[in-house]
Amino acid sequence: MKKNGLTSAVIAGIAGVAGFGSIADAVNLNPDGLGQVLIYPYYTTQSGNDTLISVVNTSDVAKAVKVRFLEGRNSREVLDFHLYLSRFDVWTAGIFSIPEGALGYPGAGVYTRDRSCTVPDIVTATPDGDMIGQIGDVTYATFVNYAYAHLDHSAAAADLLSSVERTREGYIEMIEMANIIGAGATWVTHGATGVPTNCAAARAAWDTGGWPPALQENPTGQGELFGNAMIVNAARGTVVGYAADAIEGFNYSADLHQAPGNVEPNLNDVNDLGMAFQATANVFEFGRLISATYDLTTGVGFPKVDAISALYATPHVINEYYLDGNETIQGTSEWVVTFPTKRFYVDDNPFVDASGNTQPSYSPNAPIAPFANTFWNNGACESVQITVYDREERTERRNNFSPPRPGGSALCWEAQVVTFNQSGDSSNILGSTYFQNIATPFSAGWARISFGNSSATVPRMRAARDGEVFRGLPVTGFFVANYDNGVNDSGVLANYTSLFRHRTMRDCVDEDTGQATCS
Template sequence: MKRNNLTTAVVAGIAGVAGIAGLANAVELNPDGIGEVLIYPYYTVNEGQSTLISVVNTTNIAKAVKVRFLEGHNSREVLDFNLFLSRFDVWTGAIFALADAGLPGASAGAGITTSDKSCVDPQLNTAFWGDLGDGRKYAAFLPYAYSGGSPANGGNDDTGPTGIERTREGHIELISMSDVVGDTADAVTHINGVPDDCDVAAALDVGDADLLPPTGGLFGAGAIVNTGQGTFFSYNADALDGYTIEDLFSGSESVQPSIAQASSTASTAVAYVFDDGALIQAAYNRTAGQSNTNPAIDAVSAVFTSDAIFNEYNVDSLAGSNTDWVVTFPTKRFYVDPQIIGASGSGIRPFVYRFGQVVPQRNGLGQSCTQVGVAVYDREERTPTGPQPGFSPPPPGQPPSSLCKEVNVISFLALPPGSAAPTKSGVLGSTLVTNVNPGSYTSGWARIDLNPGAERHQLRPSIDGEVFNGLPVTGFEAVNYVNRNQTPGVLANYSGLFRHRASRSCQVGDALGGPACS
């Protein structure tokens, strides 16, 4: 265990000078937003919205990138493809509701559309992509990873919803699999705005000499837009840097690589975690060649783990305001999904229950519930007397204030006593919703405690015994104001998005109050 006040770059430099080059590569959540892996915490196509995404290659090295879309209940994959970014390239796409595009026979599902020219595999001229009739290509999201009947009979049901509607909300991963050099880099380079020869990229295979371990340099952004209402919620993607020393290339037919494949050396995955200005270095065992079952996922979880998140809310009827919080657990499936951890037993810490595990009054089918604490304050330091507000109504048969999905949307609603909470959130129209009623406190801030006394959440110990308390989390607040008085007959919307703030807690050993990581 190592903790100091040096920056990652200085630590890496010292490691190289000292001859311990293995310490120079470690997973970090890059505060500058550039890295090898990008996490977009939320997409939605509900209520007439679409979600725009972009990724930028800031380097003069071409990249092979896995683009993956994950639904919000249990993060089962709904689509992926390989993207080849040329030097200094940008790729953009939009996630949309198929029915909103007026597609013949369109269902209630979602899809991705793009007019970008960058090389992809499957290629844009194949049956994988449909045509919207205006030059844009699209691919529909698919339910196969969570449907098809019982796993015992060859299906993928995970006890959650099996309808195509499940594809409408979730989050996104982009993993830089390889740097691309040689003839392949030249082939994906744009000439007069068009790649030279995408057939060369599509023919790449694992182990090709033009594929090298990735060196990062990507940044990304997302935006949830409703053109009819005039709302626009934009965010920067989380960027993991120092993710791997290995070439992770896989073909477009493969669901690999996964974010569980972090590697700092052949046998370890190391996390750099900043805690109150100090740097904690935590190493976790890994087994070369393993993918989803690799314990190296703990290194990725460590950089996201917080013991509490904080943000503001506003639900003032006079201001016409509503607030949603998106709370995404980007690594949760590696601790709860029966396809990954096995179909028996409980979840793996820091999560408690396997997805779909039936535990009376604790967890049920289509859920992996995690208790959290909720504290609400107004702008004058006041908090409700008596019990703090919890989620209303709580998930059926579950303890109060449980988050039961991989992507959760907390809707703040000032409801009259006895009123039934709506089934969609107030801002984003999310069906992955839980509700917090702040009562008479219509504006202020809140804290979500991710390591409450009622149910402890702790990441597994590192090799040297560091234990991070809480849950791996990312997300943001989305707030919308509706001004009906700006111009007679004109509805004015003002939207804003603010990333969550967080606190961290780490000690040596499982016992709370033990020696701090130092």
């Protein structure tokens, strides 16, 4: 087993000299916010919200990036496309509500005025009544239900579960596929008018045999992208923003630049330098570095994605809540809880894509640890314990979600919201329909959501090749709060909104020795 003290993290900086290449050439969650993969934990178009996103290429090399939108119920893909960022480029877009979609349900889509090259085209495309629509002079790409519309759900639930309404909240992935060089870089570089010089050539390349190999290079593993998101509610006059999670060292040598329309690449395409069939995660636990390697021998399904899950695995989600209020000032708090790799462990439903090709299920022997249940009509539910504290140390232990769920409290979806002292059909701030409520007598404080029915039943990931076992579930998200001061003396609506990322911890045990820590 590779057990490395804090000194190893320093040595990793000179890995090539000291022989610690296996430590340096590993995937990690970069605290500085630069990565090859960006995870945006949540978008919403519910209750008057729009979500604005951006991605920045900080390098002097053009990049091919897969942009993927996933719905919150079961992480089924609702849209993806190729984005070509020229050197030092920024791309921006907005996710918004479409009032009438398939089956009469409201859906969602993405629009942009940004001229960075996308394949297929979004900005100047002709509306087709299917995936490209138009409002005024703005065209947009419609989120679609092709990846989940015909799954084997019960007939009673099929209408809602197959509708485009599911696309209205979820999360986003962006994956760097390749460095673009030579004439390809020239095609996607903005000219004097701010428009790429020949995006048409980039699109045509895929129609005439594929992207020329001489016009791309494989990634080097260095994180050079960063992203931000803002959730905006114009009617309420609020905006909250967050930075995307940045995963560095995702791909050192593999060609991930596949044709547009292909659902690849995904998070299982993580790889070590020169080792396409394995992936190593670098994780810090109490200041000690743990290097855990996963390969095709460590499990069924998609075992390399365990390296990504290891970066996020935690037994607890911790954050604050604010509910202070009186006749004129009201406080509201909501937590986003997203499992960015859950689909690889719980989804055993293959589907037929738009081209008539059957796409495989993510987890053919579902469910796979650390998750306990296969996705179905009511989600893939994971048991949790809830502890709520006020600001003076008083506590309510094992405070259940309300109304209580048979079998105990659980989180069932892949991108969902936890509310505090709310009721109704959707959450007050984010408008989420995938929410659970915590009822508490405390006006403010902090809370902890722990995974498992008890401390003895905390979920465990599959063991890495050398026996490292991370406890908990892979999770990300944030806490958003809103204070509504009504209309002030000058007649201005006064809302104050803030957002804070969750706090988590790492918990690794040694499968071989039974030690309580891997380091």
